[in-house]
Amino acid sequence: MSSLNGRSAVVASTGGVYPADGTSVQFDHTFSTELIEDSGVGWTDVNNATDGTGFVVGLVPLSVNSEMHVRGVVCFAGGYATVVTHIGFRLYRKVGDAAWAEVTGANNSDSATGTGCMLSSQWGSPASGRMRGPTSASFAYVDTPADSSSSHKYTLYWRTEPGEPPEPQLGYNRALNCAVAASYYYAPSEMSVTEIFHAPS
Secondary structure (H helix, E strand, O other): EEEEEEEOOOOOOOOOOOOOOOOOEEEEEEEOOOEEEEEOOEEEOOOOOOOOOOOOOOEEOOOOOOOEEEEEEEEEEEEOOOOOOOOEEEEEEEEEEOOOOOHHHHHHOOOOOOOOOEEEEEEEOOOHHOOOEEEEEEEEEEEEEOOOOOOOOEEEEEEOOOOOOOOOEEOOOOOOOOOHHHOOOOOOOOEEEEEEOOOOO
């Protein structure tokens, strides 16, 4: 198993002999220092470009019974507006040529007092007058393949409370519209997917 420039290096079975059960057989990784601003209104992709430039990982499973271990670290920040205190991320998957679809199993459940998501962050009280600097948080999820013939790509979508247009309210790998933004430390974001092989039935 190996990776080159963030793309998959496939380790396939030969001669009809399957890999050992529980073996890591495929891996894909992306490492991102891209700086992005977003309004934060509604669930939107961080960058779901599938041409190698987006915050996307993917592979074609060798078995429909395999496990797809998706994990990563994302660096983000909220905007200056006083209404922005909550930020959420959800995991999305694209199978073959289908549209991106939310992986609902990665979320906590919606409730009367909140919205379910995979990763969340909250900075203090709106009365503070501005958001804090960038922070990094990790995430992980074990997915099940839809089939063993289509590419399975993964990315993140995010949102916050509605801001004050047109001011950006979400920052990826950066801080936003703050007089001391230059003094913050910015970390990269990364994501990977590993196939843990389980033989087809």
